[in-house]
Amino acid sequence: MNPRTLVSWNVNGIRACIKNGFAGAFASFGADVVCLQEVKAEQQQAAFAPEGYSVFWNPAQKKGYSGTAIFSRAAPLSAAYGLGLPAHDAEGRVIALEFAAYYLVNVYTPNAREGLVRLPYRMEWEDAFRAYLQTLAAQKPVIVCGDLNVAHCEMDLARPAANRMNPGFTDQERGKMTELLAAGFVDTFRYFHPELRGAYSWWSYRMNARARNVGWRIDYFLASDSAKAMLTDAAILPEVYGSDHCPVTLRLAVDD
Numbered sequence: 001m002n003p004r005t006l007v008s009w010n011v012n013g014i015r016a017c018i019k020n021g022f023a024g025a026f027a028s029f030g031a032d033v034v035c036l037q038e039v040k041a042e043q044q045q046a047a048f049a050p051e052g053y054s055v056f057w058n059p060a061q062k063k064g065y066s067g068t069a070i071f072s073r074a075a076p077l078s079a080a081y082g083l084g085l086p087a088h089d090a091e092g093r094v095i096a097l098e099f100a101a102y103y104l105v106n107v108y109t110p111n112a113r114e115g116l117v118r119l120p121y122r123m124e125w126e127d128a129f130r131a132y133l134q135t136l137a138a139q140k141p142v143i144v145c146g147d148l149n150v151a152h153c154e155m156d157l158a159r160p161a162a163n164r165m166n167p168g169f170t171d172q173e174r175g176k177m178t179e180l181l182a183a184g185f186v187d188t189f190r191y192f193h194p195e196l197r198g199a200y201s202w203w204s205y206r207m208n209a210r211a212r213n214v215g216w217r218i219d220y221f222l223a224s225d226s227a228k229a230m231l232t233d234a235a236i237l238p239e240v241y242g243s244d245h246c247p248v249t250l251r252l253a254v255d256d
Helices: 014-019 022-029 119-137 171-182 188-192 225-230
Strands: 005-010 033-037 054-058 068-072 078-081 094-098 103-108 142-147 185-187 219-224 231-236 248-252
Touching (some): 005 103, 005 219, 033 103, 033 142, 068 094, 094 119, 119 171, 188 219
Parallel strands (some): 103 142
Antiparallel strands (some): 054 068, 231 248
16 A cells, blocks of 8 residues: 555654653544654654554664654555665664655754754765665655754744754755755645745744744655655644644555
């Protein structure tokens, strides 16, 4: 089976998210695949095993840090973890599942951090990740989801002027996102909602930001150009709580 209903969510620690209603939210999705980022745990620590789903887990070597997971109703043809590059694979940031019609890649992009101390590494990561996606896209269509840790355009955050050159809104990070899209990918939310403003997926825990919708759109579903014909809808679910991020979704029209 080719999954048709996809959800991506940075849970900012799955153990904490479970305490904050994760199971109920997961059930409400009714999704074929749910991709998680920043799980901050190994699989046996999560205490969550939904019936009917296979689980794919890529924890960071560092305890309580980073990590990704995928819950899938459909059995993939194959599963791969990381980029195949030791310099980039210690933090559990990538899982790729191959289905008959497409590859699904779940990613948690490194944060440049305060003071942009990790921006040079972030630039190396971006180039390696783009090359990885292009290799997959040469074989079949690719769907990419996850926390990309960048607001691409000014409409993708509430206060662009105040945040210029802050982590997630540097010229360098935005430029790498532009490069990725130019390499043959589309931002699916903007594909369906090209001018929609006030649509965010992350809010600071400070200053009551979420209630005031002072947020950023940094969680994405991207699709390779060859996957455009499959796309039917992309959405953000700000009504779903449990993390400082909310889930984002993509629906596909694809035959088995």
